[in-house]
Amino acid sequence: MIDKFTTVYAGHIDMPDRGKDATPANERRFxxxxxxxxxxxxxxxxxxxxxxxxxxxxxAEHHFQHEGYEVLPNSLxxxxxxxxxxEQIKIGCGFNIAPMxxxxxxxxxxxxADLMTKGRTIFGVGRGYHSREVxxxxxxxxxxxxxxxxxxxxxxxxxxxxxxxxxxxxxxYYNLPAxxxxxxxELKEISVxxxxxxxxxxxxQPVVSAKPRGLDFMHKYGMKGFIGGGAATLExxxxxxxxxxxxxxxxDLRLGEGINIGLHMMLGETKEEAIRNITxxxxxxxxxxxxxxxxxxxxxxxxxxxxxxxxxxxxGVPTVEAYTEMGAWFAGTSEELIGLLKGFEEQFxxxxxxxxxxxxxxxxxxxIEQYTKIAEEVMPHFGGGEHVKxxxxxxx
Numbered sequence: 001m002i003d004k005f006t007t008v009y010a011g012h013i014d015m016p017d018r019g020k021d022a023t024p025a026n027e028r029r030f031x032x033x034x035x036x037x038x039x040x041x042x043x044x045x046x047x048x049x050x051x052x053x054x055x056x057x058x059x060a061e062h063h064f065q066h067e068g069y070e071v072l073p074n075s076l077x078x079x080x081x082x083x084x085x086x087e088q089i090k091i092g093c094g095f096n097i098a099p100m101x102x103x104x105x106x107x108x109x110x111x112x113a114d115l116m117t118k119g120r121t122i123f124g125v126g127r128g129y130h131s132r133e134v135x136x137x138x139x140x141x142x143x144x145x146x147x148x149x150x151x152x153x154x155x156x157x158x159x160x161x162x163x164x165x166x167x168x169x170x171x172x173y174y175n176l177p178a179x180x181x182x183x184x185x186e187l188k189e190i191s192v193x194x195x196x197x198x199x200x201x202x203x204x205q206p207v208v209s210a211k212p213r214g215l216d217f218m219h220k221y222g223m224k225g226f227i228g229g230g231a232a233t234l235e236x237x238x239x240x241x242x243x244x245x246x247x248x249x250x251x252d253l254r255l256g257e258g259i260n261i262g263l264h265m266m267l268g269e270t271k272e273e274a275i276r277n278i279t280x281x282x283x284x285x286x287x288x289x290x291x292x293x294x295x296x297x298x299x300x301x302x303x304x305x306x307x308x309x310x311x312x313x314x315x316g317v318p319t320v321e322a323y324t325e326m327g328a329w330f331a332g333t334s335e336e337l338i339g340l341l342k343g344f345e346e347q348f349x350x351x352x353x354x355x356x357x358x359x360x361x362x363x364x365x366x367x368i369e370q371y372t373k374i375a376e377e378v379m380p381h382f383g384g385g386e387h388v389k390x391x392x393x394x395x396x
Contacts, residue, residue, distance in 0.1 A: 001352065002345055003383025004055035006260060007371065008094055008228070008357045009045060010062065011038040011072035015361045019280035020312050025287040028067040038071045041364045042078065043085060048368045050086035052375035056122060057082070058092035058355070063100075063133045069288050069360060076113045076121065083117035091117070094226060095126030095206060099139040099147060103154040104176065107161035107192050114196040124204040124226070125158070127151045129292055152217060159221050161192040162201045204260070210238040215245035228262035228355070239348055256348025262355035265330035267337065267373050274331035275321060277366075281359040282320035282329065283312070288360055296328070329359075334377035341382065352383075 013034055017023055046057045059078055062070035072078060079091035096106055113121040127147055128134040134141035141147050153171045160167040166189040169176040177190035205218055207225040218225060225242050239259055246253040264285065268274030283306075290298055290306050297318065298306075305315045313319060323329040330337060344351055356374055358367045 001383050002341055002354050004353045005374065005379055005382075006054065006056045006058060006092070006353060006355045007049065008058040008060065008262065008355060009042060009367075010060035010070040010360075011042065012070065012361050013038055013068040014041070014363045015068060015284070018361050019283040020287075020306070021309055022280075022284070024307055024309060025067055025069075025284075026307065030066065030068045035066070035068060035071050039078075042072070043082070045364060045367050045371070046082050046089065046091075047086055049371055050089040052371060053379065054089055054371070054375070055353070056090040056092045058094035058122075058124075060094055061097050061100075062130065064136065067288075076109045079121040080113050080116050083120045088120075090120045090122055092122040092204065093124040094204065095124040097128040097134065098125045098151050098154040098158070099128055099134050099141070100137040101154075103157035103174070104161060104190075104192065106154075107158050108194075110201075111162070111192060111194045111196045114198055114201075115194055119198045122204065123201055125151075125155060125223075126206050148214075155217075155221060159201075162196055163199065165195075166191045207238050207242065207259075210241045212241070212245060215242055216248060218242075219245050219249035219251065224258045224260070226260050226262065226355070243350075254350025256344075257350030257352070259348070259351060260353035260355050261344060261348075261351065262357060263330045264328075264359045265337070265356050265370075266358070267334055267370055267377075268331070269333065271332045271336065274333070275324075278329070278331045278359060279320050281362050282323070285360040286317070295323075334373065337374075337378055338381050341378070345382075 013030060014037070015022075015028075042059075049057055059072050059075040060070055061073060061075050063073050065071055075091075075093040075096060079093065082089075082091050093110075096110075098106065110121070110123050114123075128141055131141050134147070139147075139150060150173055153173050156171070157169050157174055157176065160169060167176075168189045177187050180187055200222065203221065203223045204226050205223045207215070207218075207227045215225075225238075227238050239256055239261075242259055243253050243255050243257070246258070264282075266274045266278035266281075268277060286295055286306050289295060290303055295318075299316075302312075302315065302317045305312050305317055320329055320331065324331050330340060341354060344354065358370055362370075
């Protein structure tokens with residue numbers, strides 16, 4: 001039963017122009033004042049969602065983006081601040097990119113955030129997908145085998161640090177602790193101080209390829225799965241694969257249990273209005289994420305087309321309508337969204353979480369308007385959790 005409504009805000013600015021006829025992604029560069037504006041936007045959007053009864057606001061760790069798309073480099077620092085200016089909403093790290101951290105430092109920082117936010121910070125890890133970020137921090141990304149090998153060892157260290165009073169680790173990338181004399185004895189084990197208050201640590205990871213190796217690794221450490229961009233609406237494949245991996249790990253999971261399904265979406269009084277409003281944001285999203293492989297089915301020629309201004313659709317670039325028909329995006333009325341989510345509940349009886357996010361570069365005022373509309377017109381039709389009840393009260 002869906003009773004936890006969430007969203008992702010990766011830190012996009014309110015851009016002065018949007019869409020296929022606007023500035024190409026690689027030509028965008030904004031002032032420091034404009035880039036800093038995302039932090040006030042983050043505060044105001046999160047406070048609105050808190051009042052409306054949402055379960056959690058998720059952020060994304062990204063670096064060096066002078067283009068203005070994703071301008072939040074540290075989710076843990078932001079989570080501590082946001083929890084101090086809100087009442088109940090949880091703040092999710094979607095995701096801390098482990099290859100850009102030392103795992104012990106990441107473990108310490110999360111433990112402190114868990115303590116200072118009284119358990120309202122949700123931990124998450126990912127491998128990364130921006131070569132400019134991961135490789136600049138001196139870690140592999142273009143070499144995917146090395147990236148995964150590093151990530152898996154880092155997660156092993158993280159979970160030892162979270163859950164063991166003291167530990168040691170010997171691996172390819174890390175030998176912990178350093179074997180040095182310390183205050184009259186030889187150092188053999190180390191303790192993370194503080195450790196997280198809430199044990200075991202709830203941890204989320206994105207599900208992208210849904211291959212058995214990755215899913216088995218997630219279940220080894222009890223990780224939950226974030227399926228973004230509506231991937232799970234195309235077919236039950238990733239969700240069923242997650243359930244089957246759980247069964248291999250000895251877990252009896254209902255289909256959809258431990259999963260958060262994500263949709264980029266827009267509500268309107270009519271479907272036509274929603275399509276009209278979402279189109280320029282979809283086009284901006286395509287300029288950013290198409291070259292990174294997050295718009296399925298694009299040819300090399302189409303990718304070259306979306307890197308430039310002009311009439312993309314005359315050259316065969318799929319429209320947002322095509323992606324809504326695939327189930328990867330949503331644009332329509334509140335009633336249509338309710339119907340879609342009720343269908344999710346029937347198809348995935350263990351599903352509790354749904355992530356409804358505004359596409360790249362949606363203005364702040366429209367984001368708050370959309371989240372309010374969801375809370376007032378959609379959330380009351382689902383679940384019985386405390387966050388949904390709060391949303392109903394806010395709507396009244």
